[in-house]
Amino acid sequence: MNPKRMLALTRGGIMESLHYRMSIFVTLFANLIYLVLVYYLWKAIYDSSGTDMVNGMTFTDTMIYLILATALFNFLEMFVVWDMSRSIQSGNITLDLLKPMSFRKYRFWSYTGNHVVQFVLSFIPTFVVVMIVTHGAIRMGVNLVWFMLSTLLALLINYNIEMLIAPICFYTESTWGVNIMKETIVLLLSGATIPLAFFPEKIRMVVQYLPFRAVYDIPLSMLLGKNGADSLRGLLHLFGLQVAWLIVLTIAGNLVWNKAVKKIIVNGG
Amino acid sequence: MSSEALVMKNVCKDFKVLNRHEGLKGSIKDLFSRDYKIVSAVKDVSLTVNQGEIIGYLGPNGAGKSTTIKMMTGVLEPTSGEILVNGKVPYKNRTENCENIGVVFGQRSQLWWSLPLIESFKLLRDLYMVPQKDYEEMLELYRSLVDIEPILHKPVRQMSLGQRTLSDILAAFLHNPPVVFLDEPTIGLDVSMKSKIRELILGLNKEKNTTVILTTHDMGDVDALCRRIVIIDKGAKIYDNDIDHLKNYFGSYRTLKLRLEDDTWEETLIDEKTTDVMDVIMEKQKTMKIKDIKILEITTEEVIRKIYEGSER
Numbered sequence: 001m002n003p004k005r006m007l008a009l010t011r012g013g014i015m016e017s018l019h020y021r022m023s024i025f026v027t028l029f030a031n032l033i034y035l036v037l038v039y040y041l042w043k044a045i046y047d048s049s050g051t052d053m054v055n056g057m058t059f060t061d062t063m064i065y066l067i068l069a070t071a072l073f074n075f076l077e078m079f080v081v082w083d084m085s086r087s088i089q090s091g092n093i094t095l096d097l098l099k100p101m102s103f104r105k106y107r108f109w110s111y112t113g114n115h116v117v118q119f120v121l122s123f124i125p126t127f128v129v130v131m132i133v134t135h136g137a138i139r140m141g142v143n144l145v146w147f148m149l150s151t152l153l154a155l156l157i158n159y160n161i162e163m164l165i166a167p168i169c170f171y172t173e174s175t176w177g178v179n180i181m182k183e184t185i186v187l188l189l190s191g192a193t194i195p196l197a198f199f200p201e202k203i204r205m206v207v208q209y210l211p212f213r214a215v216y217d218i219p220l221s222m223l224l225g226k227n228g229a230d231s232l233r234g235l236l237h238l239f240g241l242q243v244a245w246l247i248v249l250t251i252a253g254n255l256v257w258n259k260a261v262k263k264i265i266v267n268g269g
Numbered sequence: 270m271s272s273e274a275l276v277m278k279n280v281c282k283d284f285k286v287l288n289r290h291e292g293l294k295g296s297i298k299d300l301f302s303r304d305y306k307i308v309s310a311v312k313d314v315s316l317t318v319n320q321g322e323i324i325g326y327l328g329p330n331g332a333g334k335s336t337t338i339k340m341m342t343g344v345l346e347p348t349s350g351e352i353l354v355n356g357k358v359p360y361k362n363r364t365e366n367c368e369n370i371g372v373v374f375g376q377r378s379q380l381w382w383s384l385p386l387i388e389s390f391k392l393l394r395d396l397y398m399v400p401q402k403d404y405e406e407m408l409e410l411y412r413s414l415v416d417i418e419p420i421l422h423k424p425v426r427q428m429s430l431g432q433r434t435l436s437d438i439l440a441a442f443l444h445n446p447p448v449v450f451l452d453e454p455t456i457g458l459d460v461s462m463k464s465k466i467r468e469l470i471l472g473l474n475k476e477k478n479t480t481v482i483l484t485t486h487d488m489g490d491v492d493a494l495c496r497r498i499v500i501i502d503k504g505a506k507i508y509d510n511d512i513d514h515l516k517n518y519f520g521s522y523r524t525l526k527l528r529l530e531d532d533t534w535e536e537t538l539i540d541e542k543t544t545d546v547m548d549v550i551m552e553k554q555k556t557m558k559i560k561d562i563k564i565l566e567i568t569t570e571e572v573i574r575k576i577y578e579g580s581e582r
Contacts, residue, residue, distance in 0.1 A: 002398065004395050004398065005395055005396055005398075007395070008391070008392050008394075008395030008396060009392070009396070011392075012381055012384065012388065012392045015384055015388060016381060016382075016383050016384060019383040019384070020383070090377075091377070092377055094339065094344050094374070094377075095372075095374070095377055095379045097344045097363065098342060098343075098344065098367050098370075098372050098379075099364075099367060099396065100364055100365075100367040100368040100396060100397055101364055101396070102364060264344070265344060265345055265346045265360060
């Protein structure tokens with residue numbers, strides 16, 4: 001893999017994303033509405049519980065977690081499944097297969113530009129606002145480094161989950177249901193909509209070891225120093241989980257994708 | 270390196286298709302059906318194309334042209350037979366093969382939709398690892414062949430269909446591939462754009478000695494570009510020779526045009542070897558009044574139609 005190709009694709013992606021700058025502002029505005037809703041929902045939950053602390057998290061903790069999860073979601077969100085189903089239906093997939101590099105890598109580097117734009121224009125502003133509003137509830141130290149590292153891993157894991165689901169389009173030809181299911185499962189089990197601390201004990205035990213958690217919960221834990229991310233052992237455990245899932249999903253994704261490509265090559269998609 | 274840019278030997282391609290049943294009941298039945306039939310899209314096609322040739326790959330809709338192109342580019346694997354493009358098996362080394370071919374599908378665009386054309390060029394330059402010097406030389410060549418300045422900084426999505434097709438062809442030639450596949454490049458274009466694009470293809474072929482495999486339904490393209498044509502129908506090759514030979518072969522054919530009383534032109538294709546033109550006119554005159562007569566040489570289009578019809582019999 002040549003860095004020149006990766007950079008060129010990322011650069012193109014950044015330019016394309018900036019071209020649709022209005023959509024970034026619309027996303028930010030939609031987030032605001034969503035967060036107002038989340039604020040009142042959780043306020044009601046905390047008010048009715050009668051205590052300041054629910055499941056080891058204060059109201060402020062929960063809000064910081066959910067706001068950052070939303071920002072992270074905008075940044076990590078990918079449309080691999082949508083794009084692939086569209087390009088299969090239109091036949092444009094042929095053009096992507098005719099690029100002088102592997103399809104999986106080509107697609108991945110086509111998305112990175114958008115991630116860069118979203119990170120700078122959506123995540124960082126949100127983060128700064130949260131920091132100012134909470135008067136330094138987020139620790140500023142080495143945890144930022146762990147968070148960045150963990151987010152990169154999350155990005156790769158998320159891409160591999162998408163690439164594992166996307167070839168289903170080759171078989172079903174309709175992907176709307178598949179995609180909605182995937183999105184719901186990821187958002188719920190990753191802790192992006194409800195912090196994992198609020199899950200019933202037994203379910204939490206299982207969810208803790210699933211790959212979805214590695215996408216949102218682990219990077220946020222690193223940032224906020226929760227779930228053992230404040231100790232070296234805890235850090236190693238969380239990183240270990242991410243790396244392990246990344247390896248498993250990459251191998252699985254490769255196998256599934258190669259089989260799907262074979263199907264196109266043999267039977268014309 | 271051999272001068273053979275592309276070799277196909279006894280290439281066949283079969284598709285497995287589900288036998289669909291009619292109606293709602295049939296649709297439900299299809300869900301569980303194992304009733305497949307084999308459709309042969311390409312049957313035993315052999316073909317050798319030399320470096321620098323422009324060949325017209327013709328055939329009616331559904332003849333298997335696109336399937337052949339897809340096999341040549343490596344996105345489809347032949348069921349049997351052998352294909353070599355630049356001496357390599359395309360579907361086995363797909364990404365490697367892609368570095369040495371250029372492809373234009375008339376109905377699709379490989380360009381970055383929202384970016385100006387020059388950015389797509391830069392992206393392709395880096396994707397195909399084209400050295401800066403070669404890239405600049407290529408742009409210089411483009412400038413000498415067509416007026417690219419007005420479109421170079423225009424976003425692709427704002428382009429007219431003609432400009433976009435032109436851009437796509439330029440993009441396909443950018444990394445100077447030995448072989449370029451053009452799948453109906455002039456579809457939907459106006460006459461002046463068509464001739465512009467033909468000139469461009471001819472110019473690039475001459476300058477870079479690029480092999481061009483062209484599929485089209487436009488006989489103007491064939492006349493302007495191809496010295497050799499290959500015709501396939503129902504998956505089988507039915508003609509492979511140079512275009513003059515084709516005209517000789519059907520040289521005794523004439524198109525007789527008669528203007529009748531109601532000012533409509535009636536066309537008849539006549540083989541002078543078997544029927545006399547005068548006889549036909551006399552025969553017609555018995556039943557109706559003829560106001561005007563034209564006798565024309567057969568056009569390539571009619572020649573092709575003749576061959577299609579011949580293969581159907």
